[in-house]
Amino acid sequence: MEExxxxxNQQHLNDPGTILSSFEIESIIRGLQKAQSFVTVGVxxxxxxxxxxxxVDGKNRQFIYDAGLQDQAEVLLSSPRVFFYSTLRGAGVxxxxxxxxxxxxxxxxxxxxxxxxTLKYMQRRDNFRVPVNRLFQAIVKLPESExxxxxxxxxxxxxxxxxxxxxxxxxxxxxxxxxxxLDFAELGRLDVTLKIxxxxxxxxxxxxxxxxxxxxxxxxxxxxxxxxxxxxTLDQQNRGNTRSRLR
Numbered sequence: 001m002e003e004x005x006x007x008x009n010q011q012h013l014n015d016p017g018t019i020l021s022s023f024e025i026e027s028i029i030r031g032l033q034k035a036q037s038f039v040t041v042g043v044x045x046x047x048x049x050x051x052x053x054x055x056v057d058g059k060n061r062q063f064i065y066d067a068g069l070q071d072q073a074e075v076l077l078s079s080p081r082v083f084f085y086s087t088l089r090g091a092g093v094x095x096x097x098x099x100x101x102x103x104x105x106x107x108x109x110x111x112x113x114x115x116x117x118t119l120k121y122m123q124r125r126d127n128f129r130v131p132v133n134r135l136f137q138a139i140v141k142l143p144e145s146e147x148x149x150x151x152x153x154x155x156x157x158x159x160x161x162x163x164x165x166x167x168x169x170x171x172x173x174x175x176x177x178x179x180x181x182l183d184f185a186e187l188g189r190l191d192v193t194l195k196i197x198x199x200x201x202x203x204x205x206x207x208x209x210x211x212x213x214x215x216x217x218x219x220x221x222x223x224x225x226x227x228x229x230x231x232x233t234l235d236q237q238n239r240g241n242t243r244s245r246l247r
Contacts, residue, residue, distance in 0.1 A: 017122040022061070025095075025119045029063055030056045031088050038157065038228045038235075039065065039086040040128040043079040050128045050235040054105055067102065067109040069239060076100045076111060085128075087157060087228075088121075089221065095119040129156040130235045138162055140180045140194070142171055150212070152182065155234065157227040159215040160194070167210050172196050177217060187233060190226060193217040 019025055032039060033053040042048035049072045055064040067073040076082050083096045095116040103112050136152040138160065148171060153161035160182065172178070174196055182190040198213035219227070 017120050019119045019121055020117075022115065025115055026056065026058050026061075028088060028093060028119060028121055029053060029115070030058075032086055032093065033063075035088060035225060036229055036232070037086045037088060038128060038232045039084055041065065041068075041076065042083045042085070043075060044081060044083075047075060048128065050130060050232065052232055054110060061115045062112055063115065064103065064105050064110050064112050067111045070109070073102060073109060073111060077102060082113060084116075087224070092122045093119065094122075128231065128235075129154050129161075130231050130238065132234060133238055134185075136182070136184050138180050138182050140172070140178050142178065145171065148172075152184075153211070155182075155227070155231060157216075157219075157224055157231060159197070159213065162212045162214060163209055165207060165209045169201070169210070172199070172210075172212055174199060180214075184230060187230060188226070190223065190230075192219070192223065 019028065031037075033056055036052060039051045039053060040048050041051045049068045051066040051068060053063055053065050057063065067076075077100050079100075081096050081098060082100050084094065086093045095118065097113040097116050100111045100113050103110050131154045132152045138150050138152055140148045140150060140162075142148055148164065148167050150162040150164040150167065153163050155161070176196050178194055178196070180192055180194050182192060184190070193216070194214040195217050196212055197215050198211075200211050202209045202211065216223075216227075
């Protein structure tokens, strides 16, 4: 036990982003809960789902998080390690636990795990991207023409995917920076600045559709918090629709 502790301490010296203090680890996970940060939960083979920290029990050194659908919870319950990825105050948070237990929290399925022994807290983002399954649109201000209206395809706290069958090639060149208004109807509107990172053109039955991958520029903590809540809400709605189809 002492040798393992000494090894972890040595790793901490080599990697200052690794947190060993149980107090600091609890504080960071509690921070994710209070900020309602969106959390990506996954297993070794790359499978992932979206979740959120629901409660932190410092006395018993454990925390509770959203379980997702039944089949998603079963994947986590059967895995020897469960990995967590999120962001807090602009810094990446990642850790893993060795067990998960199914419980009920406030009348809903949830999972409980012990606090991790170590946690990485670094200026790096690992973001869950959720598909947009409703017709929401982005109004993009183009420098030399009228604003363009594109469909929102997916979103994370770091960027969005857009598509349009009407926009002309060259209107949104790679690396260009544009202002945009993302309209999510009753979920709210976000005014952001986008950088065009990727573009592909898909031809089908004589029609062309342009797809763009965009990153957010200069997102402050207030907007990031709104993005996290929006991503979580959209994921919950997607899950609700899946449950309805399975009934």
